[in-house]
Amino acid sequence: MTNHSLEREPKFRCRSVSVHYGSFQALHDVDIDIMDRGVTALIGPSGCGKSTLLRVFNRMNDTIANARVTGSVTMDGQDILGGDIDPVSLRARVGMVFQTPVPFPKSIYDNVAYGPRLHGLARTRAELDAVVENSLRRAGLWDEVSDRLSMPGTGLSGGQQQRLVLARAIAVDPEVILMDEPASSLDPIATARLEALIEALKARYCIIIVTHSMAQAARISDRTAFLHQGRLIEYDATERLFTNPGDVRTQDYITGRFG
Amino acid sequence: MSRALARRKRAEARFRLMGRAAIAFALLALVWVIGSVLVMGAGALTHHRVEVSAMELVDPALVSASDLGAQQRRSDFQDGTQSVLATARLDQYLKGRDVVLSAEQVATVERWREQGRISRGFNTTLFTRPDSRDAERAGLKTALFGSLIMLALAAALALPLGIATAVYLDSFAPRRGWGGRLTRALEVNINNLAAVPSIVFGLLGLAVFINLVGLARSIALVGGLVLALRMFPTIVIASRAALESVPPRITDGALCLGASPVQVVFGTKLPMAGPGILTGSILGLAQALGETAPLLLIGMIAFMTEAPAGLTDPATSLPVQVFLWSDGAETAWSERTAAAILVLLGLLLLINGAATALRARLDHRR
Structure with missing residues (x-):
């Protein structure tokens, strides 16, 4: 059945996490452990609560007026839902990439430098230059934009923009990167590039990715969680979940019978 | 199918026509308002002045009395004459507006005109002077x-x-x-x-x-x-x-x-x-x-x-x-x-x- 335990100490530990939007309950008592340095995929039909769960990890539900999160979530053993953690400092540790890449209306350089400037990560211009270059390299974008860093970030192609916002997230030097359907607006070639990138990044970061594509989840994730109607139905090593699902709903979903 | 298409096209053409008509109407109203203000206001941008000699006795209905007073107090006027503001009445008369002057006043004005003592210039008063009871001296x-x-x-x-x-x-x-x-x-x-x-x-x-x-x-x-x-x-x-x-x-x-x-x-x-x-x-x-x-x-x-x-x-x-x-x-x-x-x-x-x-x-x- 559902496997909550991990071999190593988890990065996140969620216990009976529920999320309400007004009177609507989007998540029901979810227990899940997320491993460090690996890719965890959240799959499920539209409206199953996977994006809501993703937004629990960086407290982005706080920005929704009538959202209420209950239960307990710890990151490295530290409670991140309570009042004693500052969501602002949490978000510096937990980066996020959205479905549609939305660069700031600034230059490519300023987009990447936004976070480091915010947190004072670089003292000199040379240091900032290094952070920007490093982040762009890690996001696999450096070779394409190194000669036009002062051009607006919004002028890049969709795939480049997605890697730009990824570089922007990396520049803050987070521990976790959350991705909300990062490939849904990309063409197949850009998607392949992004997936290769995720593969390379997982050695360093804890990556949690929401995806609609079962094939993508199977390709890139180490563990996969299947959510349905706000409940965590099944959570297991990706290979096992896709080849030998324990729940009939998981089976139906991954074989394309609904969702 | 094609009839429906033709109907839709007609409806679109009608709509476009109405839009153009509305714009034309708005433009017309604007031109009319601004135009009438311009026509009226242009007259106030110029004003007449009269060269008056210091010793001359002048009808205060023709030249600004306060200007004249200031001029006559002055001891060192140049070559005996000074340019003073025409009254609004005279100014309007000279601009051909419907103003009734007495026969004597008309004669005086005609004499000034022959002597070339009347000149028309930009109405600086309007911008540099404060308000006044006399229209010729009123400014903004x-x-x-x-x-x-x-x-x-x-x-x-x-x-x-x-x-x-x-x-x-x-x-x-x-x-x-x-x-x-x-x-x-x-x-x-x-x-x-x-x-x-x-x-x-x-x-x-x-x-x-x-x-x-x-x-x-x-x-x-x-x-x-x-x-x-x-x-x-x-x-x-x-x-x-x-x-x-x-x-x-x-x-x-x-x-x-x-x-x-x-x-x-x-x-x-x-x-x-x-x-x-x-x-x-x-x-x-x-x-x-x-x-x-x-x-x-x-x-x-x-x-x-x-x-x-x-x-x-x-x-x-x-x-x-x-x-x-x-x-x-x-x-x-x-x-x-x-x-x-x-x-x-x-x-x-x-x-x-x-x-x-x-x-x-x-x-x-x-």
Whole structure:
């Protein structure tokens, strides 16, 4: 059945996490452990609560007026839902990439430098230059934009923009990167590039990715969680979940019978 | 199928025609209004002067008596003559308007004309002199100064307050519970405030600033305060709309990088909303510049022969001046009224042009 335990100490530990939007309950008592340095995929039909769960990890539900999160979530053993953690400092540790890449209306350089400037990560211009270059390299974008860093970030192609916002997230030097359907607006070639990138990044970061594509989840994730109607139905090593699902709903979903 | 298509095409053509007709009508109305003001006001841009010798006895109905008086007091006049302002009456007569002069006056004027003593030049009086009982000596200096002082004060008060209110309501005001209800009530009230007739603001100014606080009537300070009140809701609404139009994805992106709410507002939201806020603020400014009713209520209807030098001096404004002059029976006053309207329109055009240019520059920089 559902496997909550991990071999190593988890990065996140969620216990009976529920999320309400007004009177609507989007998540029901979810227990899940997320491993460090690996890719965890959240799959499920539209409206199953996977994006809501993703937004629990960086407290982005706080920005929704009538959202209420209950239960307990710890990151490295530290409670991140309570009042004693500052969501602002949490978000510096937990980066996020959205479905549609939305660069700031600034230059490519300023987009990447936004976070480091915010947190004072670089003292000199040379240091900032290094952070920007490093982040762009890690996001696999450096070779394409190194000669036009002062051009607006919004002028890049969709795939480049997605890697730009990824570089922007990396520049803050987070521990976790959350991705909300990062490939849904990309063409197949850009998607392949992004997936290769995720593969390379997982050695360093804890990556949690929401995806609609079962094939993508199977390709890139180490563990996969299947959510349905706000409940965590099944959570297991990706290979096992896709080849030998324990729940009939998981089976139906991954074989394309609904969702 | 093809019949339905033809019908749709006809409907579209009809709609387009109606749109063009509406635009044509609006243009026509605009041309008519501006054109008539231009035709009227152009006359006031020039004025006649007469060369008068110091010892000459002149009919005060023909040349400005006060000008003459000043000239005759002067001991060292050059080559015995001085150029003095023609009275509005003579000026209108010379411009071919319907003015009745006595036979004697006509003879005098004809003599002057033959001697080449009458000249027509740009009417500098209109821009450099304060208001006067005599149309030929009346100028817009009082009104221009008054309008500028009051507008500056109103902008200095209403802009920071209005933008700060909009930012607070947009990003920091409570959204839940009783605080949220209070926020919504505030929003509704500010929106309604913008629709309140401006004369009510004058009444408020009269009740609060003059009767309660005890400030003097018709001073620039009270006018500026009332205009600030008038501008405030416009600026709040425009700024809120501009802030709301910043895509939430952008602000979410900044939040996800660990920006604090204040950093998001000042580093991301405000710069992006800047052009919109600017346009809205200029709109409020232009509105305040044309405001008449509230100023009348706080006593700015007084005849003022001195330009205000400070906030506590009595002042008047351009639209009030237009209102005052429009009362004059002589054609010279109608001319000057139209000219004052032209100056007012020119100022508005200048402000709007500055806003457009500034906006274009801000948009370009992003």
